[in-house]
Amino acid sequence: MSEAFFDEYDYYNFDHDKHIFTGHGGKQRTKREASEHTNHFDPSGHSRKIVTKLVNTENNKKSNKH
Numbered sequence: 001m002s003e004a005f006f007d008e009y010d011y012y013n014f015d016h017d018k019h020i021f022t023g024h025g026g027k028q029r030t031k032r033e034a035s036e037h038t039n040h041f042d043p044s045g046h047s048r049k050i051v052t053k054l055v056n057t058e059n060n061k062k063s064n065k066h
Contacts, residue, residue, distance in 0.1 A: 029037070
């Protein structure tokens with residue numbers, strides 16, 4: 001878009017948005033929301049990795065039985 005088509009309201013919106021949307025990384029979340037939706041420590045270890053391995057082993061056993 002050319003600046004020839006902008007009016008005073010466009011410039012106001014550009015200026016206004018600049019102040020609203022700065023300093024908010026991560027989809028406009030607050031710091032508390034970002035910390036709540038992060039990866040959490042799993043005391044049982046690599047549970048997803050182990051479950052995937054077991055499921056794949058079972059699937060391979062079933063497919064090799066002819």
